[in-house]
Amino acid sequence: MYLNSRINLTRLFVECDLMEHKFIELNAAQEHYLYSVLRKKDGSELLLFNGRDGGFLSVIEASGKRKFSVYCKKKIIAQTSSTDLWLLFVPIKRMRMDFMVQKITELGVSKIWPVQSEFGQVKQLKYEKLRSNMIEAVEQTERLDLPEIEEFMDLQTVLGNWPEDRMLIVCDESKSEPKQARAMTELNSAKVGKAAIIIGPEGGFSSKEREQLNLHSCTEHISLGPRILRSDTAAIAALSIYQSNFGDWYNEKKN
Amino acid sequence: MYLNSRINLTRLFVECDLMEHKFIELNAAQEHYLYSVLRKKDGSELLLFNGRDGGFLSVIEASGKRKFSVYCKKKIIAQTSSTDLWLLFVPIKRMRMDFMVQKITELGVSKIWPVQSEFGQVKQLKYEKLRSNMIEAVEQTERLDLPEIEEFMDLQTVLGNWPEDRMLIVCDESKSEPKQARAMTELNSAKVGKAAIIIGPEGGFSSKEREQLNLHSCTEHISLGPRILRSDTAAIAALSIYQSNFGDWYNEKKN
Structure with a gap:
């Protein structure tokens, strides 16, 4: 369940639906965060989640000139809900x-x-x-x-x-x-x-x-x-x- | 013990020793806080404390042209220590x-x-x-x-x-x-x-x-x-x- 912390993936919340083998476009703020703050590069791995579909091991596929696309590779965590x-x-x-x-x-x-x-x-x-x-x-x-x-x-x-x-x-x-x-x-x-x-x-x-x-x-x-x-x-x-x-x-x- | 909250006195921490019937000079930051932020005036009451001597009912005695002096009137709360x-x-x-x-x-x-x-x-x-x-x-x-x-x-x-x-x-x-x-x-x-x-x-x-x-x-x-x-x-x-x-x-x- 807490695999993502063990393997130390950067976690990124996105609004869109997530599924395996999907490309996700990031907005300007997310690009800035990954590119300028965290210095992520082509091939860097992330955990994407949207609050509904679980956690996805994802890979930055193209990072030239601040243009990112992230490839949603594999669902590695099932969605969970917090205590009511x-x-x-x-x-x-x-x-x-x-x-x-x-x-x-x-x-x-x-x-x-x-x-x-x-x-x-x-x-x-x-x-x-x-x-x-x-x-x-x-x-x-x-x-x-x-x-x-x-x-x-x-x-x-x-x-x-x-x-x-x-x-x-x-x-x-x-x-x-x-x-x-x-x-x-x-x-x-x-x-x-x-x-x-x-x-x-x-x-x-x-x-x-x-x-x-x-x-x-x-x-x-x-x-x-x-x-x-x-x-x-x-x-x-x-x-x-x-x-x-x-x-x-x-x-x-x-x- | 919590008299000061009941009577709604502004609480002010000072560094100097406190005793009854003493005049206290305030520093510039404290003057600004009382005068400009809280809009206190001549005769306004405060609770002064210094972490050692208890809590003192005090009165602003002169407030013309941002020059304050506070009169330490009466000790109304005994000093207490927090849990260790x-x-x-x-x-x-x-x-x-x-x-x-x-x-x-x-x-x-x-x-x-x-x-x-x-x-x-x-x-x-x-x-x-x-x-x-x-x-x-x-x-x-x-x-x-x-x-x-x-x-x-x-x-x-x-x-x-x-x-x-x-x-x-x-x-x-x-x-x-x-x-x-x-x-x-x-x-x-x-x-x-x-x-x-x-x-x-x-x-x-x-x-x-x-x-x-x-x-x-x-x-x-x-x-x-x-x-x-x-x-x-x-x-x-x-x-x-x-x-x-x-x-x-x-x-x-x-x-």
């Missing part, structure tokens, strides 16, 4: 959001869901930027699938359509209601099936939003320790703890 | 290192220790940059102490002087020796007393370094899941999991 684990977050600014999206992708999130909150500071979202950060992270790490991105909507709408069989783990770092929260490690692992983690905005959810969350039958409030974490830190920490206690790190351990 | 938890890491480049140092400070590391490794890409370290990232993070979060920074030295020297009573938890994301590693949650919590976490460089430790780590009596190898994490992600994830299972988030839960 969602992260809902209130968008934050620029660089910290880029970092957060990269990190949670590395940590194996399967869907991200940007949520509008009264205290959120970002009103418009650049989906292309979110996606390019995810692509960078899946190229970097061992996963073959790209997380889904849900539409940016307000908390009430999110909760109104919430699937009943999915636990919503609430991390509200404003610590407005610390008595309700317990540590994530205390969640009953038998009850944690499908899950989603929601991270509040930096100022915390509004009292109206907290009430909506409290009234909802699927929510579990947890605490991320005695310090107040920034929301990007909270997202990365919560996903790490979930994965190690209930997610695919835990399952890896059991198998 | 070290992080050893092989320095990475620029922005990702800044980000990592901020995040691990938020997560409560008590000492950071940069380690030279054969596959490390950074040969010289800017201590002032490390420190300013830590200060930014302690101002942001609820902690009153600044993590210590140990000298940049090679792994052999680090291990040669290793304190026998401290477990060294090894996260080597190269996955070169996956069979040795178990999940961090499997560590025996009775045995985890004083601990340090060490994160390998992006290419993994060299075989010589792995041997040095394997032979050392204090090391425990752990895995951070099925994907290969970048070393900054690994540091943040490992600290989060340690804190929630054995560290001060866990103790908070017990108390």
Whole structure:
């Protein structure tokens, strides 16, 4: 399964369908990356993947004057999906959001869901930027699938359509209601099936939003320790703890 | 203990000693931050701290023409220390290192220790940059102490002087020796007393370094899941999991 890391192939995400014996044209950014950054040459091998068709051992066939074509030689890894684990977050600014999206992708999130909150500071979202950060992270790490991105909507709408069989783990770092929260490690692992983690905005959810969350039958409030974490830190920490206690790190351990 | 967040005081780290009824002169960067960024005025209240003397309710006394002086009125928070938890890491480049140092400070590391490794890409370290990232993070979060920074030295020297009573938890994301590693949650919590976490460089430790780590009596190898994490992600994830299972988030839960 992790053959590609063992044989140390450069991993490249492409949008088009992949199949054996197909030639793939690369876009300008990919050409620049392979040619100028990585100094790849005619005959260099790569692993191509698109999030759907698995991983393909591929070869650069022509590299004269920055013109690349890649030959998709052989499928060497079957497509895999990440653990079903969602992260809902209130968008934050620029660089910290880029970092957060990269990190949670590395940590194996399967869907991200940007949520509008009264205290959120970002009103418009650049989906292309979110996606390019995810692509960078899946190229970097061992996963073959790209997380889904849900539409940016307000908390009430999110909760109104919430699937009943999915636990919503609430991390509200404003610590407005610390008595309700317990540590994530205390969640009953038998009850944690499908899950989603929601991270509040930096100022915390509004009292109206907290009430909506409290009234909802699927929510579990947890605490991320005695310090107040920034929301990007909270997202990365919560996903790490979930994965190690209930997610695919835990399952890896059991198998 | 977390009074300052409840009353929403701006937190400012200063280098000088603090005591009640003392006037503090701020440097140009601090003046700029308070005056131009936060738009503070004469009479505005702050929380001053220096990592040693506790937290002081303070008041801006004169703010005409960008000339600030702050009056240290009353000590309102006793000095606290973070859990004794070290992080050893092989320095990475620029922005990702800044980000990592901020995040691990938020997560409560008590000492950071940069380690030279054969596959490390950074040969010289800017201590002032490390420190300013830590200060930014302690101002942001609820902690009153600044993590210590140990000298940049090679792994052999680090291990040669290793304190026998401290477990060294090894996260080597190269996955070169996956069979040795178990999940961090499997560590025996009775045995985890004083601990340090060490994160390998992006290419993994060299075989010589792995041997040095394997032979050392204090090391425990752990895995951070099925994907290969970048070393900054690994540091943040490992600290989060340690804190929630054995560290001060866990103790908070017990108390």
